[in-house]
Structures are given as structure tokens and as C-alpha cells.
Amino acid sequence: MKAASKKTAGTIALNDRREICNVPEPSTTRLNKRMAELGMCSRREADDWIARGWVRVDGQVAPMGLQVAADARIDVDPKARGQQQEQVTILLNKPIGYVSGQAEDGYQPAVVLVEERNHWRGDASKTRFAPQQLRGLAPAGRLDIDSIGLLVLTQDGRIARQLIGEDSGMEKEYLVRVTYGDVAADVQSAFPRAQLMRLRHGLSLDNQPLKPAQVDWQNPEQLRFVLTEGKKRQIRRMCEQVGLKVVGLKRIRIGRVLLGNLPVGQWRYLAPQERF
Template sequence: MPEAPAAPGGTTRLNKRMAELGLCSRREADDWIARGWVKVDGAVATMGLQVAPQARIDIDPRARGQQREQVTILLHKPIGYVSGQAEDGHEPAVVLVQGRNRWKDDRSPHRFVPAQLKGLAPAGRLDIDSTGLLVLTQDGRVARQLIGEDSGVEKEYLVRVAFGAVSNDVQAAFPPQQLARLRHGLTLDGQALKPAKVDWQNPEQLRFVLTEGKKRQIRRMCELVGLKVVGLKRVRIGRITLGQLPLGQWRYLAPHERF
């Protein structure tokens, strides 16, 4: 949806301003405003209110309590599951978020209850034929941080590749100038890609670090330079690593952890 034009006098719609300040997501802001939990300069806010940059925004403690109950889940997604809604007969990864699939070494104080599945949505994609770290969250602040327009959070991937008929010691056969193009110089969907960190992890596997997430981006990047992706695994998002989390299992993002 296109951005609404700026309001006269440099004001901003209240829900957008609250999201910009990192208080909550726009959807949460609308919910809080509807409940009467938001005051602007001492007065209870109304839906659609425009606010000046210096406006004082106060949040009812009940909103903060509701926010503290929201969970963010880290899942080691297997191949064969889609990140979001079910499609083409394939199940969404969220079906794996069940009590019996919780990692036994999860030290989070959270106790799993089915209500935590309500509004739990992926913050970023991971293709059906890819595996690794997938973030599912109820918290709009986390979603904005990871997939918002201004997000610059790094995502790290290990990518096994083949080059034509070469599947062993691909590094020796792959031209260095093409590796340079992977790092910077490729275009997808008519847009130049942001610079990426791309290095050989071993002779058959590349390590990619991206700060954007176009659909099937790594696979399409590789195709442009003659590589075929044989396997793809996401191992890090920001400061959060996949670590020892077993395939098909999940854990909570701990209160002290930050992306």
C-alpha cells in the first residue's frame, strides 16, 4: 500500500508515529488507540489523529502488559514447509510450533500455551526448499526491525553450489570476477541489489551475508553467474544464530536477546 501523503504542518498519523518511535507496530497502535490506552499531550487519542513531532505520547500500563506477553519464536525450519500461509498442499512452518517440538535445552521462562499461536507470523521468508533459522513473532516491533523498509539487519546463509558439471572443488572452477559480481553488481526485478558479503566457506560452499530479502534472492543471484544452488541454510539473523537448535524444533527468543 503506498504511503499516505504528508499532512500539512509536518504532522504524522499517530499510529505511524508510534511505530517510528519503536513503541509498537501500526496495527498494535490502532488497537491501543481503540481501547483508549494512548494519550497525546494529556488527552485520550482518537483514531486517525495527526500529531506533531514534539507531541508527548503516553501509553497505558495495560498496553505494556499485553506487549510483554507477546512471544517471538526461533524455528529450525526443515525443507518442505513454507514460511507463511499454506500453499500448493505444503504446510506452513508454524504447524511445527507445538509443545512436543520445543527444544529441550530452551531456557526461556515462557510456558507454551496455544494462545501464543494467535497472530504468530513469519518475520521474513525462507523458501520451501531451504532450511535454517526462521523467526515467527507476535511482536510488531520485532517484525519491523527484521523486515521493515528501513531494516538493515544482516542475514547469513551457507549455500552449497555447483558450476555447470562441476560439483567438487567448485571454488577452483568458478571465475573470481563472477564472485565479485555476486558481492556487488547484480540486478533483480529491475533494481540493483545492495552490496553483499560473499566468500567461500569451503570449496563447494559459499557464505552469503545479505541486508535485504527479495524472493528467492540467493538462488536467483547464483543463476545470474552460472551457479546452481544445491543446498541453502540460514544460520544467523542479526546477532541471533541457529546454534545447536535441532532441525524441526523451536525455542523462544529470550528476554535478554536482541537482533
Template sequence: MNTPPPKPPAPPAVRRIPRSEAAAAAASPSPDGLVRLNKRMADLGLCSRREADDWIDRGWVRVNGQPATTGQKVAGGDRITVERAAQGAQARQVTILLHKPVGYVSGQAEDGHLPAVTLVSARSRWAEDRAPLQFAPAQLRGLAPAGRLDIDSVGLLVLTQDGRVARQLIGEDAQVEKEYLVRVQYGAVAQDVRAAFPAEGLARLRHGLALDGRPLKPARVEWENAEQLRFVLTEGRKRQIRRMCELVGLRVVGLKRIRMGRVLLGRLPPGQWRYLAPGERF
């Protein structure tokens, strides 16, 4: 009787590194204290990492007087200089403030819903925008949301070509406040929710909740009126406010972002946009 040949040993399991973990590993200094040039440039506030790689490819970056190379690592004392051409390209980048209405997604089109960037055109620019800029289709190239608003939420959405703005608003170390007005119901209670909602629930919204196994940072949460809460957050987890409210028995029936940092939605009409003005900072 023939004996079947032994089975070859199973290949070792390959561990898939989560994207966040891989990004953290790439960003960490090497044992010799060196870091990637693009990270150092981003940390210095010169540009985003993507911009840094583009500038390096174009020959616009020098390290200690020598042309930089893609993937190069630098020490803390290395001198990084950037050509004026890069600064000029950066100066032409725009940041747009859009009042997103219900029914539009923040990023890529999904489930048949259009991305908010499709609202940006010469015709939809707010008539009261006083920024000394003229709209051009090239400004739509690379224009991406810096912070999301889900399809059922409205209010201030920032779209930018500038990696420095994106890093400030949604980078790993971002501390910019985001302010929201949130209309809620408590079970069957739709009017005078404030009177029905227990004080301990409000305390938990401020601090003590966790999402996806991670505790949330402290938040400022106050009653704006009998049916509406005001949230001020410094982080932006996916559908964070709606999920926070669900954890304490509230249902969100309306959500509007009215501020990001020092920039207000103000009187900007739904579906219209304006430029971030010169001198205006988040």
C-alpha cells in the first residue's frame, strides 16, 4: 500500500499591519535619530508630506545645500531650504469654505450621492465673498475635505488644496475646536428635551464615553435651548456626535457645524461657498 507523501509545512502567517500602525511606524525616528525628510518638512510647517515629496521630485528642496532625494532621512541639525518656485506654487493653493446641505457626502461619491465639491463653481460663489481671488477650474484640482460631515449633516465644510491646512484641522496632533448645534429627541420626547434628559447623561457626554474601544477626549456640551445641544470637540471620529448621543439615549434629528477654530459659518447660505480670506486663520 502506497503511503501518501507528507504535506509541506504551512507557510507562516503574515501579519497585516493596520494602516494607522504602519503610518506611526513610518513616522517614528530610526534608531540613529534620523527621520524622513518629508516628515521633518511637515513638522516644520513648510508643507504636507505629499507636497514635500512633490517638491523633492521637482528639485525644489535642498539639505545642507545639496539637492534632496526621495526617501532621504535627515538629522535635527540639518539645514533644509526650499526654492521660491515651491513657495509660489503653495501661494496659489486655495482653501474654500462651503455650507454643505443635506444629501451630499464630504469625500468621494458613494451610493449615488454626489460629493460636496461638485457644489463649487463660479455660479455658487457667495455674492458677499470679498476675497481678492477669481475662481478658476484649476482650483478644483486636489481640492479635498479637511474634516467630514456625514450625508445627513449640514454646515461648515472646509475644502483645501493646502496640506498645511489639512494637517492643522485633521492631523494626528490637531487641536482645533469644532462647534456644532445638535437637535435631539429623548425616547418619545421631542419637545422640552432638556427637562426630560437626566443630568448624568449630560455629564457622560462631556466626559466618560468611549467609541470603538477608545475613550473620547473631554468635550464641551451645553443646552442651547430646550431641544438643541451645543457641542465643542477637538477630535473627529466617524459619526462621533450621533454615536455619542445614542450611548446616552438621545437621537439626533439635526446636526449643523457652525465653527472650525476661529472660522465661522456665519451667514454663508446653504449650497454656497467662499474663499478663506487673506489673513483669516483657523
């Protein structure tokens, strides 16, 4: 009991000295998270590299679970970079009836469309399709089962983080065909401007206010939305709150990457010079 008391007293004394001297507590981050923050790779990818012995911190081979300071020097074996360069990112024009992620309720995931016969002939990429490109290929963001348009599937954790990371503010652009009550033609004339302003800023979903959005009429029956967040069925739920019904939704842009002329149900590779 006495030894325990001494240990406690010593700890208190050490904490007191830190407060008196104003010495900050050391701040560290798990290595895989730090590598993701630096844009080197995804956390999962970092774990794989660490397990293979491909990562050194301040000159020493890093063990799994290592905590590192912000100024730690992190070096990666060229083998890891080579592996990363072989990863592909695929742009798919998703049709209605396919889910973005895992199969559900009898519906197939969009990734099943990534096969040789659906590769767009207009793809300018020189990359050739190979079955190993499907390994770890995952959607970077969702697109509803009843929506069409640009869906990104990638093996590259850096791109996934860029598009759907917690700090991502990537723009996503949609064309949305709507009706208003019994009005299906020239909806623009019937829809109150005050409600359009609410779509731009003033709505909440899941008890959280939405970020400002760009919302304008593309034509009398179609709105153009530009969002910087991606809540589940966000546009449809936004429209419901102002009395609009969505009858068609198509995503046409993510960041600087456009859907363009890519046919529905077909896919192409993200070109090396393209950047989101």
C-alpha cells in the first residue's frame, strides 16, 4: 500500500511540474492514420505496407500500431510505390437498378458491370483490363439505386479519401427532373422562389443543418444541384421538404471529372492526367 501511495504521489508531482513549467503533453498519432493524413495511402493500405516491412519511421522498420509524432520522418519502400502505381480508378455510368456498394434486397452491386464487354470504346486510356483490377475495387461515394450517372470505383485509398474522407468538400453536380404537385410541365413557373432559396440554404436532415448548395433551374422541368456533402438520398429528401417530387436524377460531375459522353452501363479508366 505504501509503494502504491508513493507512485501516486510521484505521478501527481510530475503532473504538477508539467503545469508549473507549462510543458505540453506529447502528441502522437497512429502511424497508419498519419500516413493517410499525409496523402501517402489509405489506412488499410498503410497497414498492409507496415505488415510487409515497407515502412520506416526515423530510419527504423515500423511495427504495427506504432504511434508517431507530427515531425517523424516516414519513408516507404519503392515496392509500395510500384504497387500503388498499378492501382486503377474506374468511372462508371451507373444505370437504374444497381446499388453502389454491397448487394442488397436482390439487387446487384454496380461493380458487376466492370467487365471487358462494358468497357467504353471511346476510352482514350491505354490501360488494358485485367481481372486483378477488380481486387479491392470499391465505390468512393454512393449513388441511389434509382439514380444514374457518374460513379467512381477505385483501388486507390488516396482517391477514396479525397472524395469521401471526413474533411472532403468535393463538389458533386446533378441534373434533377422534378414535378410539383400536379404540375409536371413548366415546374419552374409554379414553384415559389422562396422554396428555391430554402433548397440553397435553410434545410436540415437527420437533425443537422445542411451546407449551402448551388441550386438553379437547368430548364423548366429540371434543376441543377451542386453539393459538397453526401447524406443518404440527400437531394430526394431535400426536394420532399419543399413539395417537389424527384422523377429523375443523374450525377454528371465529381470535382473536375465529367461524366461526358460515357454511355449508361459502360465504364472507362480515370486518365493519368485527370484530377478530381
